[in-house]
Amino acid sequence: MDKAATATGVAPVLELRDITRHYAQGSETLKVFDNLNFSINAGQIVGLVGQSGSGKSSLLHIAGLLEKPTTGEVYIAGRNCVDLNDDARTKIRRFAIGFIYQFHHLLPEFTALENVIMPQMIAGVSHKDATVRAKSLLEKLGLGQRLEHRPPELSGGEQQRVAICRALANKPLVLLADEPTGNLDPKTSEAVHREFLHLIEDEGLAAVIATHNLDLAMKMHRVVNLEDGILKES
16 A cells, blocks of 8 residues: 555555456466555656556556456455446446546547547436536647637647546546557657646546656656666665
């Protein structure tokens, strides 16, 4: 458990306990990590670094309930989610977890505004309220004049900004991002990342951001390094 959480008595928003992940490779077993522990509180932004193939994406997938660990427990807001059925895990992902990937995966036939409205309506939010929330997020990332543009009409940086807004639309407790600016040129990447961090802080949620860019990682509250299956605070 995070020392700050222990000192204050605040329960972590996300906690991984004694996580192991093994994959079968023919007659051999590939061990990605053994007895990995990690926690994060609301309002913290953690940079997750490590070499390609170190298991960063697998760790995010386990934390986001997209993949089950071989052994161990995953707690979201104090609830152990590992043994929940698929419907229950889907519901938690919908309301408590936001995801951002290196590629935006926006729906090309819908506008920027519609892409951010849609996940809210799926979660049961009225169209009116979803529109207000979507506009607010998009405007905070400088897309107020691009609301009615479809993804093919937006630049790479603009598309990723829309994807960020979509991930935050349902006010998740924790945000998981896997190289969110890795597909952008360095100048655009830095600008999007800076705006991204400001928006996360405004929202007050916990965020784990995997990145190869150590300069960007060092701008976060904490940095953890995944190496040889071990997660270490940097």
